[in-house]
Amino acid sequence: MSLVRMEKLSKTFEGGRKAVDEVSLSIEEGEAFGLLGPNGAGKTTMVLMLSCLLRPTTGDAWVDNASVIQNSLRVRRAIGVVPQEIALYPTLSARENLEFWSVMYDVPSRERKSRIEELLVVVGLADRQNERIDRYSGGMKRRVNIAVGLLGRPKLLILDEPTVGVDPQSRNSILETLKELNGQGLTLLYTSHYMEEVEFLCPRVAIMDQGRVIAHGTQEELRLLVGEQDAITIQLGSVPPDDILDKVHAIEGVSAAHHSEGDLTVLSNSGRRVLPAVLDKLFDAEVKVRSVAVREPNLESVFLHLTGKELRD
Amino acid sequence: MRKALAIAWKDLVVLSRDFVSFILLLAMPLLLILVLGTAFGGMFVSNTAPFQITLAFVDQDNGEMSRLLRDEVLQGPDLKEMIRLHTFASPDDARQAVRAGSAAAALIVPSGFSQAVMGESKTQLEVLANPDSTIKAGAIRSIAEAFTTEVMARGAMVRLTLAELLSRNLIQPQEAAAAAARWVPELQSLQSQIRIQREQEVAPGAQLPGAMAYYSISMGVMYVLFAANTAGGSILTERRTRTLLRLFSAPLERRTVLVGKLLGVFLLALVQFLLVVAFTALAYRVSWGSSIPGLALMILATVFCLAGLGALLASLYRSESQAAAIGPAVALLLTFLAGGMWVFTGGPQWLDILSHVSPVRWSIDGFLTLMSGGSLAQILLPIGVLLGLGAVFFGIGFLRIRKSYDVA
Numbered sequence: 001m002s003l004v005r006m007e008k009l010s011k012t013f014e015g016g017r018k019a020v021d022e023v024s025l026s027i028e029e030g031e032a033f034g035l036l037g038p039n040g041a042g043k044t045t046m047v048l049m050l051s052c053l054l055r056p057t058t059g060d061a062w063v064d065n066a067s068v069i070q071n072s073l074r075v076r077r078a079i080g081v082v083p084q085e086i087a088l089y090p091t092l093s094a095r096e097n098l099e100f101w102s103v104m105y106d107v108p109s110r111e112r113k114s115r116i117e118e119l120l121v122v123v124g125l126a127d128r129q130n131e132r133i134d135r136y137s138g139g140m141k142r143r144v145n146i147a148v149g150l151l152g153r154p155k156l157l158i159l160d161e162p163t164v165g166v167d168p169q170s171r172n173s174i175l176e177t178l179k180e181l182n183g184q185g186l187t188l189l190y191t192s193h194y195m196e197e198v199e200f201l202c203p204r205v206a207i208m209d210q211g212r213v214i215a216h217g218t219q220e221e222l223r224l225l226v227g228e229q230d231a232i233t234i235q236l237g238s239v240p241p242d243d244i245l246d247k248v249h250a251i252e253g254v255s256a257a258h259h260s261e262g263d264l265t266v267l268s269n270s271g272r273r274v275l276p277a278v279l280d281k282l283f284d285a286e287v288k289v290r291s292v293a294v295r296e297p298n299l300e301s302v303f304l305h306l307t308g309k310e311l312r313d
Numbered sequence: 314m315r316k317a318l319a320i321a322w323k324d325l326v327v328l329s330r331d332f333v334s335f336i337l338l339l340a341m342p343l344l345l346i347l348v349l350g351t352a353f354g355g356m357f358v359s360n361t362a363p364f365q366i367t368l369a370f371v372d373q374d375n376g377e378m379s380r381l382l383r384d385e386v387l388q389g390p391d392l393k394e395m396i397r398l399h400t401f402a403s404p405d406d407a408r409q410a411v412r413a414g415s416a417a418a419a420l421i422v423p424s425g426f427s428q429a430v431m432g433e434s435k436t437q438l439e440v441l442a443n444p445d446s447t448i449k450a451g452a453i454r455s456i457a458e459a460f461t462t463e464v465m466a467r468g469a470m471v472r473l474t475l476a477e478l479l480s481r482n483l484i485q486p487q488e489a490a491a492a493a494a495r496w497v498p499e500l501q502s503l504q505s506q507i508r509i510q511r512e513q514e515v516a517p518g519a520q521l522p523g524a525m526a527y528y529s530i531s532m533g534v535m536y537v538l539f540a541a542n543t544a545g546g547s548i549l550t551e552r553r554t555r556t557l558l559r560l561f562s563a564p565l566e567r568r569t570v571l572v573g574k575l576l577g578v579f580l581l582a583l584v585q586f587l588l589v590v591a592f593t594a595l596a597y598r599v600s601w602g603s604s605i606p607g608l609a610l611m612i613l614a615t616v617f618c619l620a621g622l623g624a625l626l627a628s629l630y631r632s633e634s635q636a637a638a639i640g641p642a643v644a645l646l647l648t649f650l651a652g653g654m655w656v657f658t659g660g661p662q663w664l665d666i667l668s669h670v671s672p673v674r675w676s677i678d679g680f681l682t683l684m685s686g687g688s689l690a691q692i693l694l695p696i697g698v699l700l701g702l703g704a705v706f707f708g709i710g711f712l713r714i715r716k717s718y719d720v721a
Contacts, residue, residue, distance in 0.1 A: 091330035
């Protein structure tokens with residue numbers, strides 16, 4: 001049964017910029033659904049509409065059978081939101097923040113104490129609950145940010161890039177916690193531009209670019225879009241000439257090539273066969289090569305295959 | 314309402330966590346009241362001691378008119394309690410007494426004053442004022458002017474009468490001067506005509522507020538506006554930190570969030586002013602009047618109005634830095650305009666009218682009336698104006714803030 005349903009959901013801002021363009025998706029109860037796309041793809045706008053913070057220009061969305069336009073209060077009772085920013089009061093302690101937000105999320109007063117303690121244990125901050133938020137590390141703040149989203153026992157937890165600026169260890173801890181919560185039946189809508197996070201957490205994924213969902217399905221279904229192609233990633237040690245992509249594209253067997261942040265990524269039906277030709281082109285152009293990796297396609301490859309761009313662009 | 318109260322309480326706790334700013338906000342008005350009250354104390358009448366003027370008197374005339382001024386007016390039954398008269402032989406001695414502060418003012422009756430009053434030559438009384446006692450010196454000047462005006466008018470009338478009598482040979486010329494000296498004071502009791510202006514303004518038995526009391530009001534009110542501005546600025550902080558959006562995504566009405574925020578502004582301003590009232594009453598012995606209902610209503614009306622102004626200002630700001638820069642400037646301007654920095658006594662009438670544009674002026678008027686022994690009935694106008702302005706400020710502020718966050 002679908003917990004979330006979006007039908008031709010669109011948002012056009014003043015000036016005519018279309019941030020979300022006729023998106024139709026559904027999220028089943030109990031699943032972890034990933035929304036993957038580069039910055040500016042429209043993920044946050046979609047999250048804001050589902051959180052009843054932004055009115056759709058056209059279309060509608062339903063959460064737990066309540067329309068975000070017609071019955072926003074019911075929608076807000078069904079969701080917990082974890083925004084991209086640390087939306088907490090920095091001079092209050094974790095416990096004080098949770099106490100305040102528990103009133104806002106209608107946690108009954110008799111349950112409040114036990115609910116807060118339960119969540120402090122879930123996010124691993126029970127022993128530091130009385131410290132001010134502004135004395136926490138970035139990862140600890142993120143964990144309290146998530147705990148606030150969970151206070152009202154939501155049916156759907158919406159997480160908008162919840163690991164931005166977090167060290168790898170804290171990121172893993174957050175992802176493990178979310179996986180555990182999903183295992184307990186909590187539905188997740190997880191947006192990120194980190195492919196690894198979405199791959200780890202979400203069996204079903206929608207890929208967004210320029211306001212549109214360009215593909216969606218299970219990870220396996222999405223990988224099939226790329227076919228049996230290999231993804232070659234070459235870490236460059238010097239700046240290549242401007243025409244290097246044209247030269248690589250011209251190699252027989254190369255279906256896509258992209259250069260970004262010192263990495264050259266190439267998709268090919270046979271990675272091992274085209275690799276020497278690609279390296280020849282680089283050496284001819286006197287480009288230094290630091291490392292080479294050939295791997296099976298992932299969501300990053302899918303995005304590259306569909307858009308010709310990388311997720312981090 | 315429970316959620317609105319939780320938001321308001323949270324705001325107070327958050328503000329109190331910025332310890333230095335919070336203490337400054339609460340302590341600064343108390344310090345300013347002490348400094349200003351002490352510095353300008355001489356310009357005011359104490360509200361604990363009876364209104365008394367020590368006057369240095371010099372009689373160089375030694376005539377009927379100077380005797381009349383001294384014995385019948387300055388030491389007459391109406392003014393005797395108020396004026397402590399010290400007679401000096403020379404103007405220099407009197408000037409010295411004023412300069413030393415042992416007299417608030419000196420009044421010098423020049424030689425030939427009586428004769429001039431009877432004749433047609435010009436004369437004048439000289440009043441020397443201590444700059445620290447402008448109100449008391451002003452009272453003496455009023456007495457001197459009233460006396461001079463009165464005796465000049467009567468002198469003219471006597472001269473006309475005597476001229477008529479002389480022209481008809483009903484009186485001999487040598488008898489005329491003696492008759493004039495006798496008739497002028499006896500035409501009517503002079504003392505009943507001469508009052509100092511302050512007596513007409515203040516109810517009998519009332520006590521006038523002193524500098525400490527005056528600045529307790531004006532600085533207290535000004536800092537209420539500072540507090541309201543600070544609390545109003547927290548709306549912008551919540552917008553920046555996205556906690557406001559998180560509140561809007563929680564299951565509560567948007568108006569509950571705004572009512573909670575505005576309630577927070579009101580509560581901080583109320584705490585601020587109650588602290589000023591309590592502290593100045595205990596530490597500076599300021600009497601806030603005897604009408605408890607009047608005082609309570611004045612405090613509520615003042616806080617309501619200025620908290621509303623804080624909310625209105627918050628709705629106009631685009632950033633926290635604007636709030637930090639514009640809010641205090643508005644508070645200072647309104648306090649200055651209201652005469653809160655110093656009293657506009659004796660200023661032009663247009664300035665007095667203009668000062669009522671500032672809500673601070675209505676607060677000062679109301680509290681001063683209470684401090685001078687006024688009752689609740691006498692402060693209904695300032696209370697009404699403050700409540701009305703507050704409702705308008707809150708209304709516009711609420712609508713503007715709601716509009717600016719109308720994202721869904």
